[in-house]
Amino acid sequence: RKEVEQDPGPFNVPEGATVAFNCTYSNSASQSFFWYRQDCRKEPKLLMSVYSSGNEDGRFTAQLNRASQYISLLIRDSKLSDSATYLCVVNRLNDYKLSFGAGTTVTVRA
């Protein structure tokens, strides 16, 4: 079983729509969670950390459900520039390494 699993999508949404997707992680002892964004043929970049109480960063909202071991990302008022692959990332307990999901692709159309 993979450490981090994501629905690959693609999610095709019109501008202005809300899109949300989840990822699940297998290690219940994982402590830190992140969403990274990766544009086509580019390097991943940190989008936001995910805190236990949930957190927002502008149009982006991240939630953590430890009981069910999933993380979600919601994008409100989608922009064309939000088109990218979103990587769910989980730290490894007692280590300085991260486990990456394969990503969820979002395409925002005009």
Added chain:
Amino acid sequence: EADIYQTPRYLVIGTGKKITLECSQTMGHDKMYWYQQDPGMELHLIHYSYGVNSTEKGDLSSESTVSRIRTEHFPLTLESARPSHTSQYLCASSESGNEQYFGPGTRLTVT
């Protein structure tokens, strides 16, 4: 913007050649990583280092080797390139091990 650099950005090379992919960062991070990523797939950790003279193999078996003689420099070497090594190689560094900053990657094609 993160100050982490990779060269070359693109490399097309013949089978059997020795290659070195360069990675440098100016942030003074102790922790550095090499990942391999094929199109549409997740990143796989192939090497990591937590400081000078410290290197470890990652999750994905790789025929490459790395060295860490200076904090800012973490080169990856393939002694004899093969077509199966064709992939994108991403270098990253981190202060805490959580937020990792990635270089732009090297896209390697072995013919």
